[in-house]
Amino acid sequence: MTLVPVVVCLVSVAGNGAGLLFAIAGALAALVGVELGRRLVLGVGVAGLFASVLIVGVAGYDPAFVAVAGIAALLTWDIADHAISIARQLGTGPDRRRLLLAHSAGSVIVAVGALAVVLVGFSVTPRDLPLLAVVLLLAGLLALVPALRIGR
Amino acid sequence: MTGQREMLSDAAEESAFEEDVETEQRIEPFISPVIGAIGSLLVGVGFVVVWKPSLVGTSTEYLAVYAISVVAIIAGIWYSYRRTFASVSESTPPTVEARSTTSVPGSTFDRLLRGPFPSQGDRIKARRRVSKRLRQATIDVLDSTSTDRDASSIEAALSAGTWTDDPMAGDFFAEEATERTLRDRIENVRLGRPNLFVLSVERVVGELADRYLPDRATDWYNSPETSANTRRRSTFGTVRSTGRWRGLGAIALLAIGLGAGLGKPGLLLVAGPLLLVVGYAAMDVEPPQSITIERTVEPTDPDPGERVQVRVDVHNDSGRWVPDLRIVDGVPAGMTVADGSPRHGTVLRPGASTWFEYSVQAERGTHTFESAYTITRNLSGSIERTFRTATEGDRAITYRLQPDFEATFPLRQQASSHVGRVLTDVGGSGLEFHSVREYRSGDPLSRIDWNRAAQGQGLATLQFREERSATVVLLLDTRAAAYVAPDEEAPSAVDRTVQAAADVFRALLNSDDRVGMAALSPRGCWLPPGAGHVHWARAEALFAKDPAFSTQPPTQAFHPHVRLPKLRKRLPSDAQIVMFSPLCDDESSSIARQLQAHGYPMTVISPDPTSDGTVGQTVGRIERKLRLSTLRKADARVVDWQPAERLALAFDRAQRRWSR
Known part of the structure; x- marks a missing residue:
C-alpha cells in the first residue's frame, strides 16, 4: 500500500538529479521502516522524501509536480504510519487490510481534493499578482501553521 | 522467600492491566482560535486583493516578503527540531495471547546476576546475595557428593580454592584470589562475556552441575540471555491525540519560507494542500464509544487440555460510522491462544455487526474472561479512544477433572483402626x-x-x-512460589499437582482409605478425611473451582507460623500426609520436615519444574535436588516427578529406593 505514494513521489521529482537522489534514499528508508515496523526509520525516510520535494521546488521545477510530490510524501507517512500502528496493536494478518484500506481511502480523497483545490486556484490566478496579495497570503499561511496545533 | 517475592512482583505486573485508571484525558483543541482567525482573515484579504488588484497601490515593499520568508524558515526549523524529539502516541494493548502466570525456578538468580541494577549499591547488594546463595549450594553439594569431608574441611577447601580443579571457579570463594592478567581481561571483552564476576559464577555453577546433575544437556554459555522485564505504563480509558500529524506544519513553513524568499511558486503550492490536510485532521471528530460485544464459548466445560472455540460478535450501536475499530479480547491469563487471533480490526457502519473467532487452551482450572480492550480512532487517526467494552455472553471456562480410575498409590504403614x-x-x-x-x-x-x-x-x-485402612491427608502446595514451570508454555507445578492430587484422591478412595485434603496457600482450603461417593463429589468440586487451586498465583503472603499450627490441629493423629510441592524454595521443604517431625509419615510428590537453560536456572535445579536429598535424609519418602512422565512410572522409580 505504501508503495503507491512512494512511487508517485519518485516519479514527480524524477527530473532533478539531487532531488531524485534524496527521494530514492528516502523511499528505501520508508519501505524498510514499514517492513520493520519502526517509526523512526520511516520518519527518516519521509523526511528524505520531503527534502527532495523542497530541493526540486528550490530548483524551480514545474509547480504542479512539486505539489503532487509533496502530497505523495504526506500520504506515504500517513499510510505507512497507520500500517505500523495496526501491526503494533493487532499484529499482521489478512483481515487487517480492511482497516488500512478505509483509512487510506479517506486520506487519499482528502489529499487529492486539497491538491485539486490548490492547483485549480493556482491555474485561475492571474500571473501579475500585486505584491501585497502575495504578502497577505503568505502571512496568512504563516499564521495558520501555529494555529493548527495538531500539525506543529 | 525470594522466589515468592519474585512471583508476587510478576503477579502485580499482570494485574496492573486490571488496575488501569479510567480517566478521561483532556485534549488540547487542535486549532488555536485567535491565531487561526487572524490567519484566515489575512488569507481572505489576500484573495480579495487577488481579484481586485486596484484596491491597493503597488508600492508595497519587497521587504515584507523577505521578512515573512525568514520568519517562516526559522519557525520551520524550530518546529522540525521539536518534531525530532516527539513520537506518535498510541496505546499498547496487553499481550493477551499467552499471559503466563508462572516463572522458571532460578530466574531471580539470573536477575541478580545480570541486572538491570538501578544503582551501583544495588549491584553490590545483588552480588553479595549471589555469592551467599552460591556458597551455600556449593557447601551442600560438596557435603552430599563426598563422604569423607566434614564441614570444617569443606570450609577450608573453599577458602583455599582447592575444592575444584578449575582455577577460576576455585578463586570465587577463595580468600586470596590469584591476580587476573590483563590478557585474560581483554579476552573476556573480546568474547563478549559480561564481566569477571558473571564469568566466575558461570564457572562455579558449571562445576557444581557437572558434579551434581550428571544428565545435564544444555550449554547455557551460548544461550541467549533471558529477556529483561519491561514494565509498560498502560494507558487505558483515555481519549488522546495521537500526534501523528506533527511536523507537517514545519514542512509547510519551510516550503513557504523558501518559496517566498526565492520566488518559487511550486513550493508555495506544496504548503497549501499540506495545510488543508492538516486542517482536515484537526476538524475530525472524536471516535464513538458505543460498541457492544458478545462472546460465545464452546464448550464451557472442556476436558483437560482441550481447545475451546471462542466467537466474538461486535456490534456498532453508535449511529455513526466507526472508521477504525480495534478489539483485543480479554483472554484469561493462564490460557494460551491455540489458533486464530483474539485481536480484530474492522470498519463498522452504523448498526452493523461483525464477528471473529479464535481458540484457547489450558490444562485445568477455572478461567474467567476479562472484558475486551477496545480502541477506536477517527478517520484521520488524529484521535484515539481506548476503553474496555463490557462483554455479554459466556465469561468463564471450567475444565473438567478426569482422574485416572485405575491408579494406585503406595501408602506408608501407619493405619487407622478401620x-x-x-x-x-x-x-x-x-x-x-x-x-x-x-x-x-x-x-x-x-x-x-x-x-x-x-x-x-x-x-x-x-x-x-x-x-x-489408612487416613491420608493430601497437602497441596499452592503458595505463590509453587507457580513455577520449566518454561512459559509448560503446565505449572500447581497444574500438575492438582491433576495428580485428584488421581491419588480417587485411587485412595478406591482402596477404601479415608482421604482429606488441605492447601498450603494463603487462600486456604480444607476437606476433612472421609470416604464415599459424596466425599468424591465434594473433592472434585474443590479441585475444579476452589480459589486455593486457581490458575492465578495468590497475591497475599503465606505465613507458615500461623497456618501450620492450624493445620496440625485439624490433622487426625493417625493421619499420614502426602504432600505435593515443587520444592523450589526453602519454606516448602521446611514445612515438610516439620510435619514429618511431628510424627505424620510423609510422602512428598514433587513435580519437577526446573530447567537448566541459564546459570540461574541451573542453580535452581541444583538447589531443588539438594532439598529433595535433605528430605530423604529426614526419613520422608520422596517422588521426584519429571515433566511429561506418568505419575505411576514416577512411583515405580521412586519405590525402588524406598526401604519401607
Whole structure:
C-alpha cells in the first residue's frame, strides 16, 4: 500500500538529479521502516522524501509536480504510519487490510481534493499578482501553521 | 522467600492491566482560535486583493516578503527540531495471547546476576546475595557428593580454592584470589562475556552441575540471555491525540519560507494542500464509544487440555460510522491462544455487526474472561479512544477433572483402626501369615493351627497381618512460589499437582482409605478425611473451582507460623500426609520436615519444574535436588516427578529406593 505514494513521489521529482537522489534514499528508508515496523526509520525516510520535494521546488521545477510530490510524501507517512500502528496493536494478518484500506481511502480523497483545490486556484490566478496579495497570503499561511496545533 | 517475592512482583505486573485508571484525558483543541482567525482573515484579504488588484497601490515593499520568508524558515526549523524529539502516541494493548502466570525456578538468580541494577549499591547488594546463595549450594553439594569431608574441611577447601580443579571457579570463594592478567581481561571483552564476576559464577555453577546433575544437556554459555522485564505504563480509558500529524506544519513553513524568499511558486503550492490536510485532521471528530460485544464459548466445560472455540460478535450501536475499530479480547491469563487471533480490526457502519473467532487452551482450572480492550480512532487517526467494552455472553471456562480410575498409590504403614487394605504389623485376621500364639478361649476355630494340634503339641492360634485402612491427608502446595514451570508454555507445578492430587484422591478412595485434603496457600482450603461417593463429589468440586487451586498465583503472603499450627490441629493423629510441592524454595521443604517431625509419615510428590537453560536456572535445579536429598535424609519418602512422565512410572522409580 505504501508503495503507491512512494512511487508517485519518485516519479514527480524524477527530473532533478539531487532531488531524485534524496527521494530514492528516502523511499528505501520508508519501505524498510514499514517492513520493520519502526517509526523512526520511516520518519527518516519521509523526511528524505520531503527534502527532495523542497530541493526540486528550490530548483524551480514545474509547480504542479512539486505539489503532487509533496502530497505523495504526506500520504506515504500517513499510510505507512497507520500500517505500523495496526501491526503494533493487532499484529499482521489478512483481515487487517480492511482497516488500512478505509483509512487510506479517506486520506487519499482528502489529499487529492486539497491538491485539486490548490492547483485549480493556482491555474485561475492571474500571473501579475500585486505584491501585497502575495504578502497577505503568505502571512496568512504563516499564521495558520501555529494555529493548527495538531500539525506543529 | 525470594522466589515468592519474585512471583508476587510478576503477579502485580499482570494485574496492573486490571488496575488501569479510567480517566478521561483532556485534549488540547487542535486549532488555536485567535491565531487561526487572524490567519484566515489575512488569507481572505489576500484573495480579495487577488481579484481586485486596484484596491491597493503597488508600492508595497519587497521587504515584507523577505521578512515573512525568514520568519517562516526559522519557525520551520524550530518546529522540525521539536518534531525530532516527539513520537506518535498510541496505546499498547496487553499481550493477551499467552499471559503466563508462572516463572522458571532460578530466574531471580539470573536477575541478580545480570541486572538491570538501578544503582551501583544495588549491584553490590545483588552480588553479595549471589555469592551467599552460591556458597551455600556449593557447601551442600560438596557435603552430599563426598563422604569423607566434614564441614570444617569443606570450609577450608573453599577458602583455599582447592575444592575444584578449575582455577577460576576455585578463586570465587577463595580468600586470596590469584591476580587476573590483563590478557585474560581483554579476552573476556573480546568474547563478549559480561564481566569477571558473571564469568566466575558461570564457572562455579558449571562445576557444581557437572558434579551434581550428571544428565545435564544444555550449554547455557551460548544461550541467549533471558529477556529483561519491561514494565509498560498502560494507558487505558483515555481519549488522546495521537500526534501523528506533527511536523507537517514545519514542512509547510519551510516550503513557504523558501518559496517566498526565492520566488518559487511550486513550493508555495506544496504548503497549501499540506495545510488543508492538516486542517482536515484537526476538524475530525472524536471516535464513538458505543460498541457492544458478545462472546460465545464452546464448550464451557472442556476436558483437560482441550481447545475451546471462542466467537466474538461486535456490534456498532453508535449511529455513526466507526472508521477504525480495534478489539483485543480479554483472554484469561493462564490460557494460551491455540489458533486464530483474539485481536480484530474492522470498519463498522452504523448498526452493523461483525464477528471473529479464535481458540484457547489450558490444562485445568477455572478461567474467567476479562472484558475486551477496545480502541477506536477517527478517520484521520488524529484521535484515539481506548476503553474496555463490557462483554455479554459466556465469561468463564471450567475444565473438567478426569482422574485416572485405575491408579494406585503406595501408602506408608501407619493405619487407622478401620478395616482397609494397608498391611500392618499387627497380628489378627487377614491373609498374610504373621505369627502363631497360644490358643485363648474364644479364638475362631478356623484360625486354630490343626497341624500342630494333630502332632500333639496342643492348641495354637494362627495370626495373620491385619489389613486396615489408612487416613491420608493430601497437602497441596499452592503458595505463590509453587507457580513455577520449566518454561512459559509448560503446565505449572500447581497444574500438575492438582491433576495428580485428584488421581491419588480417587485411587485412595478406591482402596477404601479415608482421604482429606488441605492447601498450603494463603487462600486456604480444607476437606476433612472421609470416604464415599459424596466425599468424591465434594473433592472434585474443590479441585475444579476452589480459589486455593486457581490458575492465578495468590497475591497475599503465606505465613507458615500461623497456618501450620492450624493445620496440625485439624490433622487426625493417625493421619499420614502426602504432600505435593515443587520444592523450589526453602519454606516448602521446611514445612515438610516439620510435619514429618511431628510424627505424620510423609510422602512428598514433587513435580519437577526446573530447567537448566541459564546459570540461574541451573542453580535452581541444583538447589531443588539438594532439598529433595535433605528430605530423604529426614526419613520422608520422596517422588521426584519429571515433566511429561506418568505419575505411576514416577512411583515405580521412586519405590525402588524406598526401604519401607
